[in-house]
Amino acid sequence: MRVHVLPGLTRATAGTAVCGLVLAALVAGGDAPASATPATSVVINEVYGGGGNSGATYTNDFIELTNRSDAAVSLDGWSVQYHSGGATGTWQVTPLSGSIAPGGFYLVGEAKGAGGTQALPTTQASGGIAMSATSGTVALVSGTTALTCADPASCQSASADLVGYGTAALRETAPAAGASNTASVQRSGKADSDDNSADFTAGDPTPGAANTGGGEGDGGGGEPGPLRIHDIQGAGWLSPHGNEHVTNVPGVVTAIRTAGSSRGYWIQDPTPDADPATSEGLFVYSTSPGVVVGDSVLVSGTVKDYYPLASGDTVQKTSNLSVTEISGASVSVLSHGNALPAAEVITPSTVPSAYAPDLGGANIESTPVTPGRSALDFWESREGMRVEVDDARVVGPSNDYGEQYVTTKPSQAPTYRGGTELRAENAVPSGRVEVVPVDGSSPGVSVGDVFQGATAGPVDYSLYGGYTIAATQVGTVRHKNLPPVVATPQSRKQLAVATYNVENLAPGDPAAKFTRLAQGVVTNLAKPDIVAVEEVQDNTGATDDGVVAADQTLTKLTAAIVAAGGPKYDWREIDPVDDQDGGQPGGNIRVVFLFNPARVSFVDRGSSSVNRSTAPTAVQKIKGRPALSLSPGRVDPADAAWNASRKPLAGEFRFRNEPVFVIANHFDSKLGDQNADGRFQYPAQASAEQRAAQATAVHDFVGQIQKVDRKANVVVLGDLNDYQFSPALSVLRTGSPTGHGRPILTDLISTLPRDEQYTYVFDGISEVLDHILVSPGVRGVRYQVVHINAEYTGQTSDHDPQVLRLTP
Numbered sequence: 001m002r003v004h005v006l007p008g009l010t011r012a013t014a015g016t017a018v019c020g021l022v023l024a025a026l027v028a029g030g031d032a033p034a035s036a037t038p039a040t041s042v043v044i045n046e047v048y049g050g051g052g053n054s055g056a057t058y059t060n061d062f063i064e065l066t067n068r069s070d071a072a073v074s075l076d077g078w079s080v081q082y083h084s085g086g087a088t089g090t091w092q093v094t095p096l097s098g099s100i101a102p103g104g105f106y107l108v109g110e111a112k113g114a115g116g117t118q119a120l121p122t123t124q125a126s127g128g129i130a131m132s133a134t135s136g137t138v139a140l141v142s143g144t145t146a147l148t149c150a151d152p153a154s155c156q157s158a159s160a161d162l163v164g165y166g167t168a169a170l171r172e173t174a175p176a177a178g179a180s181n182t183a184s185v186q187r188s189g190k191a192d193s194d195d196n197s198a199d200f201t202a203g204d205p206t207p208g209a210a211n212t213g214g215g216e217g218d219g220g221g222g223e224p225g226p227l228r229i230h231d232i233q234g235a236g237w238l239s240p241h242g243n244e245h246v247t248n249v250p251g252v253v254t255a256i257r258t259a260g261s262s263r264g265y266w267i268q269d270p271t272p273d274a275d276p277a278t279s280e281g282l283f284v285y286s287t288s289p290g291v292v293v294g295d296s297v298l299v300s301g302t303v304k305d306y307y308p309l310a311s312g313d314t315v316q317k318t319s320n321l322s323v324t325e326i327s328g329a330s331v332s333v334l335s336h337g338n339a340l341p342a343a344e345v346i347t348p349s350t351v352p353s354a355y356a357p358d359l360g361g362a363n364i365e366s367t368p369v370t371p372g373r374s375a376l377d378f379w380e381s382r383e384g385m386r387v388e389v390d391d392a393r394v395v396g397p398s399n400d401y402g403e404q405y406v407t408t409k410p411s412q413a414p415t416y417r418g419g420t421e422l423r424a425e426n427a428v429p430s431g432r433v434e435v436v437p438v439d440g441s442s443p444g445v446s447v448g449d450v451f452q453g454a455t456a457g458p459v460d461y462s463l464y465g466g467y468t469i470a471a472t473q474v475g476t477v478r479h480k481n482l483p484p485v486v487a488t489p490q491s492r493k494q495l496a497v498a499t500y501n502v503e504n505l506a507p508g509d510p511a512a513k514f515t516r517l518a519q520g521v522v523t524n525l526a527k528p529d530i531v532a533v534e535e536v537q538d539n540t541g542a543t544d545d546g547v548v549a550a551d552q553t554l555t556k557l558t559a560a561i562v563a564a565g566g567p568k569y570d571w572r573e574i575d576p577v578d579d580q581d582g583g584q585p586g587g588n589i590r591v592v593f594l595f596n597p598a599r600v601s602f603v604d605r606g607s608s609s610v611n612r613s614t615a616p617t618a619v620q621k622i623k624g625r626p627a628l629s630l631s632p633g634r635v636d637p638a639d640a641a642w643n644a645s646r647k648p649l650a651g652e653f654r655f656r657n658e659p660v661f662v663i664a665n666h667f668d669s670k671l672g673d674q675n676a677d678g679r680f681q682y683p684a685q686a687s688a689e690q691r692a693a694q695a696t697a698v699h700d701f702v703g704q705i706q707k708v709d710r711k712a713n714v715v716v717l718g719d720l721n722d723y724q725f726s727p728a729l730s731v732l733r734t735g736s737p738t739g740h741g742r743p744i745l746t747d748l749i750s751t752l753p754r755d756e757q758y759t760y761v762f763d764g765i766s767e768v769l770d771h772i773l774v775s776p777g778v779r780g781v782r783y784q785v786v787h788i789n790a791e792y793t794g795q796t797s798d799h800d801p802q803v804l805r806l807t808p
Contacts, residue, residue, distance in 0.1 A: 041069045042100060043161045043192060044080075045290075047138050047176075048184035048205045049131030051120075052113015055181045059116035061131040062123070062207045063094075063138055065106040066187070068336060074099045079144045080108050080127075081159075085135030087169040091147040094127030103295075103333040107208040121208035133181045135166025156194070164196050171196050178202025186288055188258070203288035206330075224250040224298060229269045229384075230278035232303055232324065237365040237380060237679070239324045241303045246326065248298035251282065252338050253291045254386050255458050255472045259402075259440025264325070265289045266384050266458040266470070267297060270341045277369040280341070281384025281458055283325040291331060293472070296338045301329035308463045319678035321364075321376075323461045324383065343388035343456045348409045348431070351375050355428035356681040364679045375430035376677070379459055379467035387469060388456035394449040395420040395432055396764030398442045398793040403462070405764025406451065407431040416755045417482055417791060418448030419766035423754065424725060426682040432764040434468040436460075443474055447761065447791035448482045451475030466677035466763060484788040487803045489526040494780065494805045495600065495655040496528035497662060499717040499770060501799035504584055505533075506541030507552045516796040518560035524786050525803050527566050530653060531594040532664035533557075534646075534719045534799075536573070537587040544586030548575040554592065569594040572602055572632040572651055574612045582644045582668070591649045591664040591718060593632065603652040603659075606630035614638065617650050619704040625659065626708035628652045635663065635701050641693035644668075648698055648718075658713065658808035661705055663698060665718035667691045667728065677763075691722050695732035702744055702775065703735075711777035713808045716745060717770075719799060724749050724757060724768045732773065745773040748783040748804065759800045761790040772804045780807030 046064040050056050063080050067073050075096040082092045100106045109123040111130035131138075139147060139159035149155040155170045156162050164171025165179045173195035176185040184205040185196075193199055225248035227241065232249065234240040251267030264285040272280045284299055285306070291297060305322035307315050344350075354374045357364065364376065371381040389408055395418070396405030409431025413421045420429040435455060437443070443451075457471040490496035502517055521531060539552040550573065558569045573592040583589035595602055606612070606629060617633025619626055628650055635648040646666035653660045668690045674683035698716060705712050722728040724747055727737035734741035749757050749768050758766035774781060782805040789795040 046186040050133035050181035053181040061110035176200035235277040301326040319674035343386035355430040422767040448480035498528040498803040500801035503797040506537040514560040518564040522566035691728035714775035
């Protein structure tokens with residue numbers, strides 16, 4: 001299973017805390033209620049009534065206006081007016097004078113309080129109105145006579161723009177929320193809709209920052225500074241101007257991300273340089289962007305190379321690549337409605353065939369960006385720039401985080417159902433790229449679906465690693481409606497053995513999960529005789545309370561199977577020692593045997609007084625045949641190979657009076673390995689050593705069974721968390737990481753056609769984590785991977801089950 005940061009994670013807690021001054025600017029347009037016409041020229045941009053209050057930075061209240069037209073507007077004879085939050089009372093007036101330039105801002109200072117530490121920047125008008133920090137109404141009026149209106153409709157008609165906040169009775173549709181001693185309400189960057197609650201968001205007060213282009217009056221003015229975007233990006237992986245303050249970097253706003261923990265906008269220079277390694281795009285981190293797509297802007301702030309999910313000392317350890325960005329930003333809007341730089345159309349031949357260069361594990365950041373060397377280089381050279389993929393096929397389904405993957409190379413390592421497959425170590429398909437809509441929406445796509453037409457947006461780097469198209473445009477979805485696989489039922493003489501990772505199954509999970517898992521067992525796996533189930537949690541799930549029993553979990557699962565038309569499965573399992581087997585803390589996941597007692601019998605052996613959580617089972621010889629000293633039993637649980645990992649569960653079954661030995665496994669996960677999409681190439685896999693040691697223990701145990709009877713029926717199965725070509729699987733089959741030893745097991749996934757060898761889809765890559773292996777004595781083998789989860793959005797588990805039919 002994949003581990004994500006919790007949805008409540010903020011950018012600051014993910015590693016970089018930034019706050020800055022960002023001024024808002026709007027363009028005209030948008031739908032409006034019938035009672036009003038949206039403002040089309042000068043509008044109220046920001047309202048702050050907390051000046052001088054406890055906790056405030058600024059000493060004064062203020063009102064800020066912006067001009068969204070292409071011509072200067074005179075404010076002579078105009079006023080801003082304030083009304084308290086209720087419907088009764090009088091309006092207070094502050095006259096205005098002078099003019100406001102196109103795209104410009106106009107700051108009106110109001111009453112000063114006793115608190116605060118910083119004066120407002122230069123104001124264009126001043127008044128003495130003491131505004132409420134939390135609730136009130138501000139009107140922009142083309143006159144200086146105090147308004148007399150006392151209801152929203154009349155006040156909208158009497159003013160050029162109206163903003164109510166908090167619990168204001170006078171407002172456009174609904175008041176803006178979040179105003180306080182430390183937060184203003186400010187335009188969110190969308191067109192004016194005459195709904196204050198939709199048009200305004202709360203954030204740090206930003207008075208007048210855009211009037212200078214530099215924030216706090218650093219004198220940036222309205223002219224481009226000395227650096228362009230390609231100078232900041234440079235020809236390397238890190239900016240040559242990292243941690244420097246830059247002034248008035250020019251660009252056109254190409255996209256705005258208003259969802260997720262990393263909010264802000266992208267700018268791109270429409271006049272690129274001649275160096276293919278230097279990107280012309282850049283991300284501006286801002287929780288309140290205050291710009292719209294098509295704005296020509298000058299941005300000032302501090303250049304940062306931001307590493308997702310890393311901060312401080314962990315930056316040196318993270319394997320993620322960075323995103324070059326400007327933080328603590330201020331912006332000057334020069335004009336609206338500019339044409340965007342054309343998106344580069346990505347074709348099957350555009351991206352190099354290699355995903356990453358082999359640097360012997362070294363940091364790719366120590367090498368120059370070479371766009372023709374690898375996909376990583378290619379995307380880095382386009383970081384922040386607009387790209388477009390046409391008629392893109394989905395190779396990784398939509399998930400709960402708004403992520404999905406497509407391929408730019410449709411013929412590269414395709415699976416028979418439309419994915420793209422990992423076929424060798426460090427052979428990530430270079431055509432695969434993530435797509436995340438900037439508005440946070442989810443297209444709800446599955447593998448094989450197609451985004452017809454253009455999917456376009458700036459290039460970004462994912463929070464969890466890997467390059468992404470931050471899509472401002474997503475093609476029309478054409479669903480393939482991929483049919484779930486249904487296994488062939490076993491005959492009367494065939495024994496069916498399956499494995500299924502049920503992804504942290506706990507009694508508190510929704511009933512729908514149990515129902516869908518049961519349908520998978522009954523319909524898609526065709527009621528196997530034995531099912532090895534991985535990731536069964538204890539009775540209290542992830543609550544870390546010392547509970548280790550899982551009978552409630554298993555009772556709910558087996559009852560759901562009966563309700564779905566399946567057999568009444570019995571089960572065997574061994575409760576782990578509390579918090580000793582890894583997985584979700586408190587969950588105590590374990591492997592379990594479900595079996596149909598009408599078709600197969602379980603041989604229970606060993607004293608009930610033995611602590612099977614810690615005692616190993618051993619291979620005995622009884623009447624010339626192998627037998628387990630403990631059945632069910634664990635394979636060498638004291639071996640260091642199983643530290644903080646699930647211990648294998650060995651069981652002895654009888655089918656048609658023939659013994660069958662089944663060993664269920666859940667090897668150590670890949671958590672902690674370096675990122676295949678990251679800066680160390682090829683990435684180190686620290687977890688591989690433990691899996692190889694685990695494979696050695698299981699291989700040797702199988703060898704002990706075969707030493708007694710070389711024709712014994714042995715099935716080794718489960719979530720082995722590694723690939724069919726990995727050293728761990730070589731050790732399991734042959735005892736050697738190179739695969740040169742004598743095979744005692746056959747990995748059935750390798751017997752399938754090449755385009756069918758996968759059980760799992762991770763970050764858009766179809767790969768093998770789950771396996772069924774059999775000893776040479778097993779006859780009549782029929783094997784299927786049952787694709788019902790991994791390729792689909794809304795999946796029940798992140799793994800696909802598989803089933804073996806054999807004839808002992």
